[in-house]
Amino acid sequence: MSDALAEFDRQLDHLVRLGYPALAGRSESAFRDGLAPLRDVVAARPDADVERGEDHIPFVLVPTGLPRQETTARTALGKQQGFTVLEAGELTTFRPIEGVDVPDGPGYLLFDIDTGTEFLNVTPQDALVKITGDGRSPLTIDEGIALVTARPDMLRKNKCFSLLASRCGDKRVPALWISDRKPKLGWCWNGNPHTWLGSAHAGERVGL
Template structure:
């Protein structure tokens, strides 16, 4: 489990270096202390060190309580900063869909993540049916931002992904993709397929 714990520490250090404690309105010490119990969770999970192909990530640390537009601005591809076309007030209207329970607390772990390239050129509505039938969960906006924050290499040209677990009551589905060589948080229609846009999914959410 040494590699998995080292990866947890790397993700946490990266969030601190990007200024997430201040973004959360707290100190670095309090930020680290709030997420420290999750490090113990990693130590109990043999699957935290298992990778299954280029679309797969064993786990991602998902801190909570951040303004989404600010968190998105801290993502990057190389030195090119991420952005969103959604207004701050608009972003707050996207909430987890029915059946998605997000752990409470300072943050949680998302396990067994797949960026969903099998759903390239599949409509989000059809992808959601298959994902849930397989006993898996789509990702929320916050989880998608967390993923590309600590693993920007998973946001790849022509292999970007929708975030089906966050909706605001209309037919829009949030997604992250590359625009002008920058990470972009935008949206696409629920019934429209895109050859360059899959649907990310995960196995489990675990809190402290």
């Protein structure tokens, strides 16, 4: 078994252990069966086990259609459980921005992910221009949660990240950072830079 396939299996097993089948209203076997075809996508990708530095991971499995308060609460740094300051109803108002197409189905793969430390102390609005100009895509809230769920080591002190692909029609930009040693899903203003907050981006989304 390749390292990439072992990583896919690890991520899927981790979601099951965290109770994602129940969140999705499905049995464990139905949850696994719904995402299993994505394993073949990973197997066919020569870049699925290529890491390019400390800010990069090759792929993450992104389950869809789940309550964000619940998925945020299933992130953790060590034994410190994640949380959000956004209400459940408010979280549903954040949707993908124009130009970001999220695949249909119970989940998909996000490839070539970078946590975006090159955008530390750069405003989200300026980071978005550079990311899209480079032919890449910012991350959605669900993708950020999936990233920290699968790889909590990627949420690092003074190297946290905004999720520029999810907006709700105002000037707020969602972000994930560390608060009291816990993952926190909050928001910052579109025009404000922060020395500890970059903007995550990825190369491609592949669905079923």
